Amino acid sequence: MITEIFAECVTRAPGALAVVCAGEQVSYAELDARANRLAHALLARGIGAGARVGVCLPRGVEPVVALLGVLKAGAAAVPLDPEYPLERLEFMVADSGIAAVLTDASTAPLMHRVGAPMLLEMTDTIGQPATDPAVPVFAQSTAYVFYTSGSTGRPKGVVLPHEGFVRVVRDPNFGVRASDVVSQLSTLSFDAGALEVWGALLNGAALAVSVERVLSVEELGVLFVFMV
Structure with missing residues (x-):
């Protein structure tokens, strides 16, 4: 599934560029190791197969590490855009039944305000092993829970399995x-963002993450110029 195919990409080209953002470049092997440490940190807290884990992080490399680490633990990711209104985040946290939320120093206060059950900062993975936790993941295992816009009423959670992606x-x-470079421009709270991430990482391509939501043509050029 997602984790299995990603592992194949790591084995095939461990030194290949996996993610780049604002000057930070991460290889497939490094991304794998960082996600493994996060998975072990989740499992050590009893968060594993069948659990749902919120991901509330600013745009960058860390959300990608977080998503992969959650899946490696056998859990499902619930992306929580820190720019969403407080009321929407409160609803998503309560409705999704999350066991914990992955945060950093900038988003932890927000998640305290919305009543998240447990906060785990990305720095809490220090000291965890970089080896694959080898948690079984199946085709129908839940990978994500996305929420609709709620424009016609309350937002609805949509459960998507690994095999769907x-x-x-x-x-x-x-x-x-x-050999391709895929841009990550969409918010990870929508399925389009997940397709950008896994469209790159399950095909051995590089994911170029923008810290901005909307880019001009000139800014897109700057984002990719280092690849030329």
């Missing part, structure tokens, strides 16, 4: 190759 991004018609 794999079927799309590994389809030859998806067209992403290992």
Whole structure:
């Protein structure tokens, strides 16, 4: 599934560029190790298969590490955009039944305000092993819980399994190759953002993360110029 195919990409090209953002460059091997440490930190707190874990982090490399680490622990990710209104975040936290939320120093106070059950900062992974926790993940295992906009009423949680993403991004018609660079511009709280992430990382490509939501043509050029 997502974790299994990612592991194949790591084995095939461990030194290949996986994620880049604002000057930080992370290889497939490094991303794998960082996500493994997070998975072990979650498992040590009893958060594993079947659990739901919120991810509330500013745009950058860390959310990608967080998403992969949650999946490696056998849990499902519930992306929580820190720019969402407080009321929406409160509803998502309560409705999704999350066991914990992954935060950093900038988003932890926000999650305290919305009543998150447990906060785990990304720095809490220090000292954890970098080895794969080898938690079984199946085709129908839940990978994500996304919430609709709620424009016609209350937001609704949509549960998506691993196989749903794999079927799309590994389809030859998806067209992403290992030599490609995929931009991550969408909010991770929508499925389009997840397709950007896994469209790159399950095909051995590089993911270029923008810290801004909307970029001009010139800014897009700056984002990718280092790749040329």
